[in-house]
Amino acid sequence: MKKFSAFFFSIITLCSCAQNTKSVKSSGDHLNADQLKNYSVATFAAGCFWHEEALFESVKGVKEAISGYAGGTAANPTYELVETGNTGHAESVDVYYDPNEISYETLVKVFFAGQDPTQVNGQGPDHGTQYRSVAFYRTPEEKTIIENQVKALTVSGEYKKPIATQVMPFTKFWTAEDYHQNYIEHNPDNSYVQYVSIPEIKEFQKENPQLIKPDHIF
Numbered sequence: 001m002k003k004f005s006a007f008f009f010s011i012i013t014l015c016s017c018a019q020n021t022k023s024v025k026s027s028g029d030h031l032n033a034d035q036l037k038n039y040s041v042a043t044f045a046a047g048c049f050w051h052e053e054a055l056f057e058s059v060k061g062v063k064e065a066i067s068g069y070a071g072g073t074a075a076n077p078t079y080e081l082v083e084t085g086n087t088g089h090a091e092s093v094d095v096y097y098d099p100n101e102i103s104y105e106t107l108v109k110v111f112f113a114g115q116d117p118t119q120v121n122g123q124g125p126d127h128g129t130q131y132r133s134v135a136f137y138r139t140p141e142e143k144t145i146i147e148n149q150v151k152a153l154t155v156s157g158e159y160k161k162p163i164a165t166q167v168m169p170f171t172k173f174w175t176a177e178d179y180h181q182n183y184i185e186h187n188p189d190n191s192y193v194q195y196v197s198i199p200e201i202k203e204f205q206k207e208n209p210q211l212i213k214p215d216h217i218f
Contacts, residue, residue, distance in 0.1 A: 016125050016192060017049075017050060017126045017196075031064045039064075039098055040096070040099050040104070041095065041096050041097075042095045042097065042136075042142075043093070043138075043170050043173055044092065044093055044135055045070065045071060045091060045132065045133060045134040046114060046123060046134075047115060047122070047131045048123065048192070048196070048197070049067035049068070049091040049176065050067070050180070050184055050197055051193075051201055052067075052091075052114070053065040053066070053067050053093050053182070053183070054184040054185070055200075056093060056095045056107075056110065057216065058205065058212055058218070059102065059107075059110055059211050060102060060211055060213055061098050061106075062097045062107075063098060064095075064096040065094065065095050066093065066094045066176075066181065067175075067180045067183070068176045069087070069089035069090070069092060070090060070171070070173045071089055071090045071092065071136070071166075071168060072090070073088050074087035074089060076174070077174050079176060083130060085128040085130050088129070089174070090129065090130055090131065090132050090134050091130055092134070105145050105149075108145055108149050110204075110211065112149060112165070113204060113208065114200070114201075114204045117133055117153065117163045117165045118159050118161035118163060119133070120164045125196060132164075132166065133164060133165040133166065134165065134166045134168055135165055135167050135168070136170040137167065138169075138170045143167065146167050147167060150163050201218050205217060
């Protein structure tokens with residue numbers, strides 16, 4: 001039993017977003033800062049930003065997703081500091097989108113559908129306040145849309161537990177280190193990517209085929 005427990009623990013450790021693996025970011029086909037100015041932006045946190053970034057980038061109307069940190073008070077947060085759970089920040093994504101192609105309301109629905117919004121301070125194997133679920137709003141209209149979706153999910157009976165997602169005003173987004181950007185694209189063989197991220201993205205895409213870009217199907 002001890003051998004099994006040790007083996008199980010090692011698998012869980014490997015399949016965690018908190019891995020100190022670094023990969024050089026390639027240029028890829030992604031938008032630069034000037035191009036991003038042409039689009040609206042929404043900010044969400046729902047566990048590991050690696051697969052949140054890839055999930056949103058697979059959705060029609062989304063032009064780019066950038067991994068980073070939000071929701072805390074610590075200035076200039078680093079991955080190592082955020083992973084301690086003491087900065088108040090959550091792993092987050094800035095989602096750049098064309099409102100003529102996809103609405104903020106649809107993005108909010110994607111956000112909730114791609115996670116377990118009832119899990120407190122974590123998602124799947126990732127535990128801690130840095131992995132909590134947060135929907136950040138920039139306007140009163142966005143706040144209303146988020147709150148209405150929370151109410152809809154609550155009365156739907158889809159979940160047995162209450163929605164744990166925090167609804168917070170957006171203050172500042174700190175872009176994560178280069179090696180975290182487009183992580184799944186550059187590290188497809190990573191254990192966490194293989195056993196956690198890709199299966200979750202595939203499940204979301206299977207349930208929402210109408211939203212997925214043809215060239216972003218996992």
